[in-house]
Every structure is written in C-alpha cells, then in structure tokens.
Amino acid sequence: MNQSNLVVAVGFHLLVLVLLAIAVVLCFRRQLWLPLLALFLGLLIGFIDLLSREPQLPALMLLAAGFFVAYAQPRHAWRWALLIGIWVPAGGLIRWALGTPATEPTVHPAAGLLALTPALVGAYGGALAAWAGRHRQSPAMQAKPLT
Numbered sequence: 001m002n003q004s005n006l007v008v009a010v011g012f013h014l015l016v017l018v019l020l021a022i023a024v025v026l027c028f029r030r031q032l033w034l035p036l037l038a039l040f041l042g043l044l045i046g047f048i049d050l051l052s053r054e055p056q057l058p059a060l061m062l063l064a065a066g067f068f069v070a071y072a073q074p075r076h077a078w079r080w081a082l083l084i085g086i087w088v089p090a091g092g093l094i095r096w097a098l099g100t101p102a103t104e105p106t107v108h109p110a111a112g113l114l115a116l117t118p119a120l121v122g123a124y125g126g127a128l129a130a131w132a133g134r135h136r137q138s139p140a141m142q143a144k145p146l147t
Contacts, residue, residue, distance in 0.1 A: 042087040046091040049092075063121060066118070089111075
C-alpha cells in the first residue's frame with residue numbers, strides 16, 4: 001500500500017470515527033448540532049481537498065456549507081467560516097508534514113489559507129440572506145400600485 005492510499009484509508013476511517021463521536025455527543029447535548037455539523041463538514045471538505053485535483057469542488061462545498069450554516073445561525077458568521085474553512089489548510093500541512101505528494105503543485109502549505117475566502121463569502125452570504133428574510137416587508141405593508 002503506497003502512502004497516498006494510506007492517507008485515503010486513514011482519513012476515511014477517521015471521518016467515520018468523528019461522525020460516531022458526534023452522534024454520541026448529540027445524544028447528550030442536542031444544542032450543539034450546528035457547530036458539530038460545521039465541524040464535520042469542514043473535516044469532510046478538507047479530506048475531499050486532499051484527494052481533489054481541481055479546487056472548484058472544495059471551493060463550492062466551502063461556499064455552500066458556509067452559506068447554509070450561517071443562514072441557520074447568522075450571528076458571528078466569521079466563526080462559521082473559520083470552523084468550516086480551516087481544515088483545508090490543516091490538511092495541506094498534514095500532507096506536507098507526511099511528505100505525501102500533492103495532487104497539484106502548491107507554492108507553500110499555507111497557500112490553503114485561501115480556502116477561507118469561499119467559506120467567508122458563503123457565511124456572510126448566508127447571514128445576509130437570513131437578515132433579508134427577517135427584515136422583508138410583509139405583504140400588507142408593501143405599497144400598492146396606483147390604478
């Protein structure tokens with residue numbers, strides 16, 4: 001088994017263990033569902049980024065995860081972006097530390113910090129959508145056209 005396959009196998013099984021641990025925590029602390037969902041989505045996206053040759057899929061997943069989590073709880077959207085997006089550069093650092101060849105050449109392991117950009121855009125987009133949904137005018141308050 002080469003080192004690349006080992007990273008895939010270990011990463012997959014770690015994600016399964018994290019999911020089981022999250023299930024146990026949720027049995028006792030149901031109010032933590034959203035932070036735990038954000039944590040798991042971030043880990044999953046970081047793992048997918050390790051295996052991906054192109055950045056579009058991880059970027060789209062960061063954007064969507066940030067949007068939906070921040071829409072559900074828009075306060076402090078930057079925290080959601082950080083919790084979701086930090087796992088992409090963390091995966092790059094792990095790959096660099098293990099000496100595993102990257103699927104595409106990168107300038108530096110910290111270049112993965114750019115992954116915070118789609119996570120931030122998605123999170124603030126979700127917060128804006130939640131705000132707009134709360135502050136839209138009711139049909140009774142809207143101006144009626146003059147006839």
